[in-house]
Amino acid sequence: MTATPAIRFERVHKTYRGAPQAALSDVSFDIQPGEFFGLLGPNGAGKTSLISILAGLSRADSGRVAVLGHDVVGDFAAARRHLGVVPQELVFDPFFSVRETLRFQSGYFGVAADERWIDELLDNLGLLNKADANMRQLSGGMKRRVLVAQALVHRPPVIVLDEPTAGVDVELRQTLWAFIARLNKEQGTTVLLTTHYLEEAEALCGRIGMLKAGRLVALDRTAALLAHRSHQVLRFKTDQALPADIDARVTGRIAQIKAQDAAEVERLLARLRQAQVGIEDLEIGRADLEDVFLEIMNASHG
Numbered sequence: 001m002t003a004t005p006a007i008r009f010e011r012v013h014k015t016y017r018g019a020p021q022a023a024l025s026d027v028s029f030d031i032q033p034g035e036f037f038g039l040l041g042p043n044g045a046g047k048t049s050l051i052s053i054l055a056g057l058s059r060a061d062s063g064r065v066a067v068l069g070h071d072v073v074g075d076f077a078a079a080r081r082h083l084g085v086v087p088q089e090l091v092f093d094p095f096f097s098v099r100e101t102l103r104f105q106s107g108y109f110g111v112a113a114d115e116r117w118i119d120e121l122l123d124n125l126g127l128l129n130k131a132d133a134n135m136r137q138l139s140g141g142m143k144r145r146v147l148v149a150q151a152l153v154h155r156p157p158v159i160v161l162d163e164p165t166a167g168v169d170v171e172l173r174q175t176l177w178a179f180i181a182r183l184n185k186e187q188g189t190t191v192l193l194t195t196h197y198l199e200e201a202e203a204l205c206g207r208i209g210m211l212k213a214g215r216l217v218a219l220d221r222t223a224a225l226l227a228h229r230s231h232q233v234l235r236f237k238t239d240q241a242l243p244a245d246i247d248a249r250v251t252g253r254i255a256q257i258k259a260q261d262a263a264e265v266e267r268l269l270a271r272l273r274q275a276q277v278g279i280e281d282l283e284i285g286r287a288d289l290e291d292v293f294l295e296i297m298n299a300s301h302g
């Protein structure tokens, strides 16, 4: 199968002026048409840098990036036309209404505003009753919805979402993912997503790439990444501190402890009882994408 990739990153290098180390080193991978792809990595790993190069907002020092075969530098207009980018930051002209903002964006791509499509976007993103509101009157979450609509207004075959759900409420997350998943499934729209919510990536993405310190340290199908989990996880709630010899991940009242096998689960429970740690809502489950992510990040030296 030699279809033109939806997105091709080829040996991309980038070092910001004055920076002690490269933001991106030799990053190469392809995303195929119709894929729902997740790009993960800790803060500073290089995700936004890679997306800025893809969107033509920044230049790689070397390497090549193409959208459906269109080079993002040499063939910028075509590459950009095939791409819908939902950026991390909220930047708008406060004097336009929502509908005007979307019409204006259509003009930017040199296409006539398609009012039916604009209405469909507004409807799917829960913005119909805000169509005539000025941008400055909208809440942060509503503005984020407009950013998504703006990225989709020219019906791009490839969409890029850079942490679209950072700081947004559950309702918007669900609305947004339902809509994006539908575009992916029904229209074959390619989706590239970066997120720190690993349960979202696990649920949505067919394939995942992980960046660490500017290098690609994992690239595989989500199911294959999850299949590599070597361990189980003990999850419970507690109000007490755990004994120092237990290596746990603690978030608020929730503790998670890795166990290699059933015998280790028993050993850990005995140790907790012995230390008189009161535990509630005990679950023994398989590791999730977050565990796999932490394992990969700890294993790779970057």
Ligand SMILES: Nc1ncnc2c1ncn2[C@@H]1O[C@H](COP(=O)(O)OP(=O)(O)OP(=O)(O)O)[C@@H](O)[C@H]1O
Binding pocket: 016, 017, 019, 023, 041, 042, 043, 044, 045, 046, 047, 048, 049, 050
């Ligand atoms: N304009 C810039 N000038 C100098 N250094 C930069 C610039 N933008 C990013 N960097 C550096 O490049 C590296 C990669 O940053 P980038 O924003 O791409 O990471 P990220 O994976 O998107 O992080 P986050 O998850 O925090 O959004 C970091 O070390 C960052 O400090």
